[in-house]
Structure formats: C-alpha cells, structure tokens
Amino acid sequence: MTGSVGDAEDMVQDAFLGLARARQAGTTIAAPKAYLTTAVTRLGINYMGSARVRREMYVGDWLPEPVVVPADGSGPAEHVELTDSLSMAFLVLLEALSPVERAVFVLREVFGYGYPDVAMMTGKTEVNCRQIFARARQRIAAERQVTADPPPPRLRAEGEELARRFFEAAAGGDMAALLSMLAPDVVFHGDGGGKVQVFGKLLAGRERVTRLLVGVFRRSLALSISLQPAWVNGRPGAVRYDAQGRVVSVLELDVVDGVIQAIRSVSNPDKLGHLGPVSDIGLL
Template sequence: MPGPADEDGTGEDETGAAAAGYRPLLFSIAYGMTGSVGDSEDIVQDAFLGLTRARRAGTVVADPKAYLTTAVTRLGINYLGSARVRRERYVGDWLPEPVVVPADRPGPAEYAELSDSLSMAFLVLLESLSPVERAVFMLREVFGYGYPEVARITGKSEVNCRKIFARARRHIAAGAGEGGAPPPARQAETEELARRFFEAAAGGDMDVLLRMLAPDVVLHTDGGGKTQVVEHPPAGREPVLRLVLGLFRRCRQLGVSLRPAWVNGRPGAVMYDARGRVASVFELDLADGAVQAIRSVVNPDKLGHLGPVSDIARRRPPG
C-alpha cells in the first residue's frame, strides 16, 4: 500500500519520492515559460498539489513525470495569458528575474536543469511568441520532447504542434538576427574574461575595458520604472564604456561590492550595497574574446528572491 502523501505532493511512497526528483526539470520548464523565479516555484508547487489531490481522490497516476510536466506547462500557458498585458505596460527594458548561483559552489537542485538555452537573451527572444508557441518551442527545442509528447502535454494535435514549432522557430530566428546572443565561449574562457571585466570596471581601467568590449556591445538595464536607469539601451564601445565607468565610480563612492556568480548559466555578478543588500545583478554575453552584451537587473521586484534588496538605486519621488 502506498504511504500518505504530504501536502506538497512529495509523499513517503516510492511514487511520491520519484516525483519529487522531477522538481529541477519542472522548475526549468516553468521558468522558461514565465521568466520569473517566484512564479515558477509557485507553478511547480501547484502542480504537485494537483498530483496530491488526484491521488487522494483515488486517481491512479501511472506516469507522475508526464502528469507534472503537463500541469506545469499548462499552468505556464495560463500565466502568460494573464501576464501579457502587464508585459505590454512594462516601463523600459524587460529582463527575466535572474537565476543566480554563486561562483564558488554548485547551484541548488531547483536550478540544476537550467541550461545555456535559458539565458536572459534567449528568454527575451521568447517574449515574441504566443503562450502556446512558447510552450511548444521550449518543450521541443530546449527539453527535447518528441512531437507526440508535445502534443499530449499541450493538448494540440501532432500536426498542429509541428506547424506551431516551425512558426515559432521563424520568429526566434528573426529576433536573433536583429541582435540575439552569440554562441557562448567555453566555460574556462568566460570565467576568466568575466573576472577581468569586473576587475577593470571596479578599478576604472578605461584602456582594459575598451579592449574587452565588442564594437557593437549593448547594455540592457531592467529597472521597471522604479530605479534610475538609462531609458534607451546604449550600443557601441564608447557609450557603454562611459556608462559602465560612471556606474562603478558611483558604486565605489557608496561602498558597493561585487561578488562573481553564474547568472542564468552565464558568467555574471551580484552587486551588494554597504549593508549587504542586493542592489543589482549582471549577466554577460561573452564570445570571440569580447563582451558582446551586458544585462543588468535593478528592478527591486525582481531581486527579492535573492535576499534583502537595496534602495540605493530607487527612483526618488519629485520634490
């Protein structure tokens, strides 16, 4: 006889224990759909609660992984339908909530399935897709599901899923051609390049920074209208260099510190104020021995899952 299931769906029976092992995959699917750490965790939790309720009602779930994957995907589609209006009203650049793993230790299990395909640049590209297109594209392209499985999970026909995927891939290819992220360099190279970049920025070394920036480098900053950021993403070595040097000069004056981290599978850093509160998260796109793009999340609403949030960058009310 199976043992009782806990309220979170991870019961003591063998089936429940096995289902709990799917959390990393489920989180990755939810995060790929939503771009939100907190909402992804809620979606995964809701999926497990649904599994628990189904079992308590006497339903035999022969394949918990399929059940949970379907639940998470459909919850993600529903989430995107309600989030679409909020995204359209978003102030300034939109970036996903950063998934941060300290550079000196492995990440938590929930983030273990995150791949380079869930970088910030890729998630921004996915914003051009409809909720169903995003689900089909993620399941097929990122997680390697076959069309029969994608059809079952999304509730669409296999023929329809093939058409949806082809359409989504065209949208993604068009967006990537307009400034998508370049292929990443090897991990050892990116770690060293990121270290030198942040050291040069913190030390105000203009010559080193200038040599490290790609000619068409771009700086994206997500403040959500709540922090003081540049309204239009600057592009090119000189504009980006001036902004980076100005930012780090002000940070030195305020006693801000920087800690290396892996951000969405890419090298980056977390910025802390003098009281140890999170002020910003940086992610770097590195390729061909240069920094191709810098992405910075400053919106306090997207940093709370990392700890207490700083107020040094908050937009001050007039007067």
C-alpha cells in the same frame, strides 16, 4: 515559460497540489512526471496570456528575473545544467512567441520531448505541434544572436577570466582596458522596472557603454558596494551588494569571440527578492 522565479515556483507548487488532490479523490496517476509536466505547461500558457498584457505596460527594458549560480559552479547539478540553457538573451527572444508557441518550443527544443508528449501536454494534435514548432523555430532563428547551448568548458573558462578582468577594470576606472574588452557595437540593457532610475531602452556603442560603467562603478565605490562573481542564467556575471549585504543588482555578460557583446543589468527590486534582502539604494 515565465521569466519569473517566484511565479514559476508558485506554478510548480500548484501542480503538486493538484496531483495530491487527484490522488486523494481516488484518481490513479500512472505517470506522475507526465501529469506534473502537463499541469505546469498549461499553467504556464495561462500565465503568459496575462503576463504579456503586464509587459506591454512595463516601464523601460524588460529582462527576466536572474537565476544565479555561484561562480564555482556549486549547487545542484541539474540547476547548473538548466541555467546553462536559459540565457537572458534567449528568454527575451522567447517573448516574441505566443504562449502556446513558447510552450511547444520549450518542451521540444529545451527539454527534448517527442511530439506525442508535446501534443498531450499542450492539448494540441501532433500535426499542429509540428507546425507550431516549425513556425516558432523560424521566428527565433530570424532574430537569434546567441544560442541556447551551454558554452563548452574552454569557452566557459575564457568567459570567467574575461569577466574577472572586466569587473576589475570597471572598478578601477580603467577606460582603455574596458574599451579593449567590449565589442564595437556592444549594448547595455538596464531593467529598473520604473522603480530604479535607468536610461531608455538600451545604450549602444563601446564608448558610451564604457563611460556609463565607469560612472556606475565610481559611485558604487563611494557607497561601499561590493561585487561577487557568479554565473547568471548560464553566463558569466556578478551580483552587487551594498554595505549591509543586501542585493543591489545582478549583471550578466554575453561573451562572443573573446569580447563582450552585451551587458544586462537587473536592478528592479521586484526581480531580486529570491536572491536575498534587497537594497534600497536604487542603483543601476
């Protein structure tokens, strides 16, 4: 709903506080899960109303805050499962929906709630929710280029191997190897939020993206920036750290049919704080 780890955590905390206050006031909560999900959904709808205004004023390409899981898949199983369902590309597509459309679509498509539950959580009728979902699904399908489904184990392993070779080639300045791993129409999205210098909205084309990557990694080597493979929003990627172990940026790779179709880099320091201390180097 939010594209923001910190704001999502705040809403969850607010929902639990609301539950605690209701119980203290003597209210009987027969279904705590339904109560909390409804509270978070409605908080999310209110949040999106104000967030849309902020994003209209956002400097450069907007990407959601990265959710990072170690490359070995360690961590809570539900955490890994959820991030598999929320790639950056999918979250960006959801930005095209209104707050209520987004809530209905996420509850129904991602979490599998029935229409009676969706209606209760959003304050709409079942008939209205069916119409909203059909409209939202149609809008998403018209623009969708990647699915929200997690890659099967075989493709996941292939994606990890391709990511490993890709980062090695970028670090070594091997342009021929990079060109072979990128789709002809590959795009690079960079989110610096106006705080880290990046180019315009996006960079497209295999040769242009390759030149950018070689330049970025050459500068990284000079600044002793290291790279740690990770799964980013359910896709292969990496976290980059400076010499002091502070986060510089997070990269996510969209792998389709054995080649990289899109690269997304989040370097806006406001979106990296949940991962640890953030570097002040200001690299893409």
